[in-house]
Amino acid sequence: GDSVTQMEGPVTLSEEAFLTINCTYTATGYPSLFWYVQYPGEGLQLLLKATKADDKGSNKGFEATYRKETTSFHLEKGSVQVSDSAVYFCALTTSGTYKYIFGTGTRLKVLA
Amino acid sequence: GAGVSQTPSNKVTEKGKYVELRCDPISGHTALYWYRQSLGQGPEFLIYFQGTGAADDSGLPNDRFFAVRPEGSVSTLKIQRTERGDSAVYLCASSLRLAGDRDTQYFGPGTRLTVL
Numbered sequence: 001g002d003s004v005t006q007m008e009g010p011v012t013l014s015e016e017a018f019l020t021i022n023c024t025y026t027a028t029g030y031p032s033l034f035w036y037v038q039y040p041g042e043g044l045q046l047l048l049k050a051t052k053a054d055d056k057g058s059n060k061g062f063e064a065t066y067r068k069e070t071t072s073f074h075l076e077k078g079s080v081q082v083s084d085s086a087v088y089f090c091a092l093t094t095s096g097t098y099k100y101i102f103g104t105g106t107r108l109k110v111l112a
Numbered sequence: 113g114a115g116v117s118q119t120p121s122n123k124v125t126e127k128g129k130y131v132e133l134r135c136d137p138i139s140g141h142t143a144l145y146w147y148r149q150s151l152g153q154g155p156e157f158l159i160y161f162q163g164t165g166a167a168d169d170s171g172l173p174n175d176r177f178f179a180v181r182p183e184g185s186v187s188t189l190k191i192q193r194t195e196r197g198d199s200a201v202y203l204c205a206s207s208l209r210l211a212g213d214r215d216t217q218y219f220g221p222g223t224r225l226t227v228l
Contacts, residue, residue: 046217
């Protein structure tokens with residue numbers, strides 16, 4: 001079945017460091033890919049998405065590129081801030097379905 | 113505009129009791145989803161409504177779980193004879209579900225259910 005694998009956390013970085021959170025997927029058909037973020041005490045928020053191969057989603061300085069050849073959708077940010085501390089979830093949905101398949105989440109902690 | 117709202121935000125109950133969790137989707141969203149998020153895990157799909165009908169309830173873990181959406185807006189997730197293993201955060205999401213669109217789901221803040 002379809003699945004999403006994320007790198008395990010927690011990830012601890014200093015402010016202004018470069019961030020990569022790895023996400024790979026297994027899917028039948030052509031999935032859409034998403035990154036959601038969950039800040040402390042808040043609900044899941046869509047961070048960015050990509051709907052076809054080679055698409056790049058971006059928002060708030062975060063980027064992720066849909067790589068069909070490596071079945072990956074890694075999240076990157078060039079310079080993290082303390083306010084980026086949160087749990088990040090990679091997710092997919094495939095054509096003809098509606099359910100999201102989520103990864104287990106990666107906790108990011110950014111230190112001042 | 114208003115996002116997805118869920119009530120209560122926290123629910124503590126005793127094993128064997130019945131609980132209802134409510135979701136109020138974004139106005140105009142025809143699709144509604146319930147997920148369950150256990151500690152340290154990603155959300156797992158429970159059920160999907162398109163309008164008033166449950167289009168897919170394949171994620172409901174057993175027949176103690178039931179959900180309704182009688183008027184195509186607000187939905188209630190009902191859990192009978194609760195067990196300690198039901199403790200989790202229950203998330204609701206809604207979407208426009210436009211034809212041909214790779215849908216984006218918008219999530220509520222969740223209801224944290226604790227079964228003692």
